[in-house]
Amino acid sequence: MPDFILSIINNxxxxxxxxxxxxxxxxxxxxxxxxxxxxxxFRRLALVLLATDLALFFLxxxxxxxxxxxxxxxxxxxxxLGASSPPTKVPVFFWIAGLCALVPGILSPIxxxxxxxxxxxxxxxxxxxxxxxxxxxxxxxxxxxxxSVIMASRRSLVQAMIGLQVVALVLVPWGGYLSPxxxxxxxxxxxxxxxWTLSFWERFVEDxxxxxxxxxxxxxxxxxxxxxxxxxxxxxxxEMDKVLDFVVRSAVKAINxxxxxxxxxxxxxxxxxxxxxxxxxxxxxxxxxxxxxxIKDLANxxxxxxxxxxxxxxxxxxxxxxxxxxxxxxxxxxxAQNAQLDQIYIASIILxxxxxxxxxxxxxAVVSRRGNFLFTAxxxxxxxxxxxxxxxxxxxxxxxLQLLEKQEMEKEVGIAAEIQGQLLPSSLPRVSSxxxxxxxxxxxxxxxxxxxxxxxxxxxxxxxxxxxxxxxIPASLVMVMIRTIIHLVAHQPGMSVSRILDIVNWGIxxxxxxxxxxxxxxLTYDFVNHRLEYSNAAHHPLLIFRAASKTFETLDTxxxxxxxxxxxxxxxxxxxxxxxxxxxLYTDGIIEAMNDQGTxxxxxxxxxxxxxxCELPPEKLKRTIIENMNSFVGKAKQHDDQTFVLMKIDG
Amino acid sequence: xxxxxxxxxETYIIDVNGEMDLYNSYxxxxxxxxxxxxxxxxxxxxxxxxxxxxxSGIGALxxxxxxxxxMNLRLMICNIHGSVKKVIELxxxxxxxxxxxxVEDAIQKIATP
Numbered sequence: 001m002p003d004f005i006l007s008i009i010n011n012x013x014x015x016x017x018x019x020x021x022x023x024x025x026x027x028x029x030x031x032x033x034x035x036x037x038x039x040x041x042f043r044r045l046a047l048v049l050l051a052t053d054l055a056l057f058f059l060x061x062x063x064x065x066x067x068x069x070x071x072x073x074x075x076x077x078x079x080x081l082g083a084s085s086p087p088t089k090v091p092v093f094f095w096i097a098g099l100c101a102l103v104p105g106i107l108s109p110i111x112x113x114x115x116x117x118x119x120x121x122x123x124x125x126x127x128x129x130x131x132x133x134x135x136x137x138x139x140x141x142x143x144x145x146x147x148s149v150i151m152a153s154r155r156s157l158v159q160a161m162i163g164l165q166v167v168a169l170v171l172v173p174w175g176g177y178l179s180p181x182x183x184x185x186x187x188x189x190x191x192x193x194x195x196w197t198l199s200f201w202e203r204f205v206e207d208x209x210x211x212x213x214x215x216x217x218x219x220x221x222x223x224x225x226x227x228x229x230x231x232x233x234x235x236x237x238x239e240m241d242k243v244l245d246f247v248v249r250s251a252v253k254a255i256n257x258x259x260x261x262x263x264x265x266x267x268x269x270x271x272x273x274x275x276x277x278x279x280x281x282x283x284x285x286x287x288x289x290x291x292x293x294x295i296k297d298l299a300n301x302x303x304x305x306x307x308x309x310x311x312x313x314x315x316x317x318x319x320x321x322x323x324x325x326x327x328x329x330x331x332x333x334x335x336a337q338n339a340q341l342d343q344i345y346i347a348s349i350i351l352x353x354x355x356x357x358x359x360x361x362x363x364x365a366v367v368s369r370r371g372n373f374l375f376t377a378x379x380x381x382x383x384x385x386x387x388x389x390x391x392x393x394x395x396x397x398x399x400x401l402q403l404l405e406k407q408e409m410e411k412e413v414g415i416a417a418e419i420q421g422q423l424l425p426s427s428l429p430r431v432s433s434x435x436x437x438x439x440x441x442x443x444x445x446x447x448x449x450x451x452x453x454x455x456x457x458x459x460x461x462x463x464x465x466x467x468x469x470x471x472x473i474p475a476s477l478v479m480v481m482i483r484t485i486i487h488l489v490a491h492q493p494g495m496s497v498s499r500i501l502d503i504v505n506w507g508i509x510x511x512x513x514x515x516x517x518x519x520x521x522x523l524t525y526d527f528v529n530h531r532l533e534y535s536n537a538a539h540h541p542l543l544i545f546r547a548a549s550k551t552f553e554t555l556d557t558x559x560x561x562x563x564x565x566x567x568x569x570x571x572x573x574x575x576x577x578x579x580x581x582x583x584x585l586y587t588d589g590i591i592e593a594m595n596d597q598g599t600x601x602x603x604x605x606x607x608x609x610x611x612x613x614c615e616l617p618p619e620k621l622k623r624t625i626i627e628n629m630n631s632f633v634g635k636a637k638q639h640d641d642q643t644f645v646l647m648k649i650d651g
Numbered sequence: 652x653x654x655x656x657x658x659x660x661e662t663y664i665i666d667v668n669g670e671m672d673l674y675n676s677y678x679x680x681x682x683x684x685x686x687x688x689x690x691x692x693x694x695x696x697x698x699x700x701x702x703x704x705x706x707s708g709i710g711a712l713x714x715x716x717x718x719x720x721x722m723n724l725r726l727m728i729c730n731i732h733g734s735v736k737k738v739i740e741l742x743x744x745x746x747x748x749x750x751x752x753x754v755e756d757a758i759q760k761i762a763t764p
Contacts, residue, residue: 267656269689406674448706469706470673515680515710519742538742560743564713588741640705 019188023050026195039205041080042198048072049191056183064105066177066187067121070165071098073194074128077157080201081136084146091131097124118176122168129165133158149204153197160193219382222254226386230393243397244276247364247390252278254386255379257366262354263307263314264362271306272314272363281367282344284351285312286337298343314351318360323352323387325380348374352387356395364390416476417442420450423476423483429455433527433650437618439626440643441589449587449643450479456490459527462497463645465539465585468518469561478516481508482562486522497522497535498572501562505537509566517561521585525577525647532583535572537562540586543603545610547580547651552607579651582610582621589642595633605632618646654682659758662693668700671708680711683718692724695757699730704738716748727757 027046052069059065071094078090101124104117136154139147167186171179230246244262252260259281263272283302291301309315313334317324326349329335338346346367354362364387368375420442428436438451450466466482468475485504489495500522508518521539525532534542534555541556559570577583586606593601609628613621625644652669663686667679683694696715701708712728719726729751731739739745751757 270658409674467706469710513714515676515707515714517706517710517713538744540741558743560747561713564717564747 019191020050020053022188022192022195023053026198038080038083038201039198041076041083042194042201045073045076045194048076049194063118063121063175063177064102066168066182067101067105067125070121070125071101071128073161074125074132077132081139081150084150094128097128100124116172118178119169119172121177122165122172126162126165126169129158129161133162146204149200153200157193157197160190164190215378219254219378219385222250223382223385223389226250226254227389230390240394240397241276243390243394244362245278247386248276248278251364251366251383251386255366255375255382256373257375258369260364260366262362262364263318265309265318265360266306269306270309272309272318273306274303275362277303280369281365282338282346282369284314284335284338284346284349284365284367287344295343313349314363314365317351317353317363317365321353321355321360323350323380323384325350325375325377327374327376345369347371350375350380350383352384354387354394355391356398361394412473416473419473419476420479423450423479425451425453428453429461431455431461431527434461434525435618435648435650437622437646438644439622440641441638442641443589443638448475449589449641450483451585451643451645452483452486453645454487454490456495456524460524461527462486462490462522462524463583463585463647464520464522465587465643465645466518466520467539467587467641467643468516470516474513474516478508478512478518478563481511482518482520496572497524497533498557498570501535501537501559501570502568505562505568505570506566508563509568512563517563519561523583523585525583530577530649531574532577533572533574535559535570537568537570540588540591543584543586543607544575544577545582545584545607545614546578547582547614548578550611550614552611577649579649580614581649582614582618583647584610584644586644587641589638589640590629590644592640593629593633593638593642594636596636601629601632605629618648621648622646652676652678654678656682659695662695662758662761663691664695664697664754664757666697666700670703671701671711672703672705673707676707676711680714683715687718687722687724693761694719694724694726695751695754695761696726696728697730697754697757698728698732698735699754701731701735702733704735709738709742709744712748713744725761727751727761729754729757 023046027043027050048069052065055065075090075094078094082090101121104113104120107113133154136150136158139150139154164182164186168177168179168182171182174181176182229250230243244264248260248262251257257279259277259279261274261278261281262276264275265271266273277299281302282298283305285307287298287301291297307314309319313324313326316334326332326335328348329339329346335346335349338344338349347370348368349365350367351363351365353360354364364383366375366383424440425438428438436453438453440449440451442449448468448470450464450468452462452464452466454462454464456462464486466479468478468482482504485507486500489500489503501520504520518537519539520537521534521542522536523532523534523542532544534557536542536555536557537559538561541554544553544555545551546553553575555573555575557571557573560568584606591601591603591606595601605628606625609625610621613624616624622644629642652667652671652675655666655668657664657666665679665682669675671679679696686694694715696712716726716728726749728748730753731750739748749760751760
């Protein structure tokens with residue numbers, strides 16, 4: 001048999017081939033998961049082993065290769081450990097010792113050194129592995145992230161690697177690393193331990209992935225459940241308190257917290273008030289010594305004490321609009337008091353702001369009181385999602401409530417319009433010596449305006465124009481009250497317009513809500529002596545067109561609106577009218593009618609139309625005024641009711 | 652309409668923004684009532700950013716004003732201008748409301764009973 005072939009067989013060809021095959025399979029296995037840092041280090045490890053085998057195949061008598069392999073393998077194990085526990089750096093002496101082991105290895109084929117020099121490699125590596133073993137055995141679940149996998153695999157790793165070096169050391173007289181026993185048995189066997197360790201890591205990585213998936217699914221599930229339930233809660237009861245209760249309960253349940261609370265911002269006191277508490281939630285701030293630290297007292301104190309916006313961690317969350325996540329209260333000076341006292345002990349806390357638009361309206365907080373259960377960044381992001389969705393829901397709740405209110409108001413306006421339709425005189429009284437015309441157009445279904453024309457006695461007529469603040473049923477009721485009083489008292493002997501206003505005001509003031517005030521203008525006209533009497537409660541002044549001089553006069557008296565103060569007294573003025581004179585009572589809606597450009601129709605325009613068309617009978621003059629006004633405003637929508645009454649003295 | 656509250660010593664200044672009309676005047680009323688419950692004693696209503704008021708708005712102001720008067724507390728309405736001022740003049744309420752020029756004037760007036 002040729003020497004070459006013999007040397008191959010002697011050089012443990014089969015064991016090498018087998019171990020190379022195992023390594024190739026191993027490489028292929030990790031290949032697909034190389035994106036995970038730990039696994040890519042195992043891949044490098046396999047490459048190191050393969051490269052050594054290859055090198056030894058061609059240069060079987062150079063023992064520097066096994067030493068190099070040993071160093072490479074150890075270096076990669078340092079890296080693998082370093083990925084889980086940050087302070088693990090490859091120590092400097094590693095490189096120095098490595099150099100000591102390699103130099104004789106490189107030089108030994110050239111210089112004829114005694115056999116025992118071959119011990120340098122295994123000896124140095126043995127020391128290095130012992131050092132690494134000490135490092136590995138210092139790993140505990142408290143100082144290292146993936147301690148479980150390291151702790152499970154370290155024993156066999158250390159045993160195999162140290163065992164290999166010891167065997168090589170013992171066999172130095174027979175060639176050390178290069179002795180057939182080490183090459184054929186010890187190396188292939190020891191290297192199997194890497195596959196073994198890898199299998200632990202693979203299982204761990206797989207588990208970690210599954211855990212993440214499960215957590216994500218759970219998070220999504222609880223959020224989904226939350227959305228559905230909060231939606232139902234809203235459609236059943238439109239109550240803010242209920243919604244907040246539910247939010248805090250769900251948040252606590254979702255992340256398995258010990259307690260949770262919602263604080264709401266009190267707008268004009270710059271404080272946060274506890275609104276809803278779930279479970280066990282101690283105050284996350286310094287509690288004054290005088291509060292007895294009994295659970296019940298503490299809870300009372302917490303519920304009843306507002307938190308200033310510029311104080312405590314809750315205030316900070318509201319002020320900065322930022323969520324706060326404190327994993328371990330012992331690490332944060334803001335929570336020092338809670339880390340020390342048992343009664344208010346908090347192990348971990350998360351606070352997130354609740355926003356309405358750009359404004360913070362509250363803070364959602366959850367705590368863990370178990371030292372062995374600290375919140376994670378996952379919990380934080382989940383609570384943030386809760387808060388976002390809560391903010392969104394409460395925003396739509398507010399909008400919905402407003403919409404409901406508006407609908408309610410519009411419905412009311414419809415009913416009021418009906419009441420009102422029956423208030424205005426259905427036909428104008430026909431009297432000799434004067435002609436009348438009246439116009440009233442509500443802006444939105446129902447009018448706040450009211451006018452009346454009453455024959456109070458033979459030869460005397462009363463005109464009234466009234467504008468009640470607000471709309472809807474309350475305003476209509478005020479209108480009914482005013483109308484009733486006027487109708488009741490106007491006929492009484494010795495009654496004057498100012499006296500009527502006094503009585504109307506006296507009857508209304510204090511009876512209706514103060515924001516239902518009304519402006520009223522009253523006039524009476526006597527056909528016999530042509531005397532007009534006028535009294536005004538904060539309405540527009542009376543407009544009189546004098547036919548003889550073709551000029552306008554206004555008549556006005558002092559006096560605040562009807563309904564404000566019971567003791568208000570109104571005054572009155574009088575004047576004498578002449579044939580063809582025109583008297584105009586009107587409301588805001590006429591002279592303030594606005595066109596697209598935002599210009600108002602104005603008193604001047606009204607006067608101008610009357611001046612030009614003063615010859616027309618009132619009914620026609622009325623139509624002319626309306627036409628003129630309409631052509632002025634065009635298509636612009638009017639927001640105020642429009643009412644005017646014309647009275648012309650026949651001549 | 653949008654309401655903002657700020658504090659100057661013991662005085663609460665309500666900044667009203669937008670139109671005061673039928674559909675929102677109640678908000679101001681509600682806010683003041685809430686503040687009264689909380690024992691606020693000095694109010695300034697700043698109308699600087701109100702360009703339109705209708706009779707409901709006036710109604711709300713009357714309501715607030717009379718309630719505060721009845722409780723012997725202090726109120727000032729300031730920065731009324733333009734059409735708001737016209738409406739208040741027309742309804743002859745200039746004398747009824749406690750009116751001040753600027754917020755500073757109001758703060759000064761409210762401090763000297």
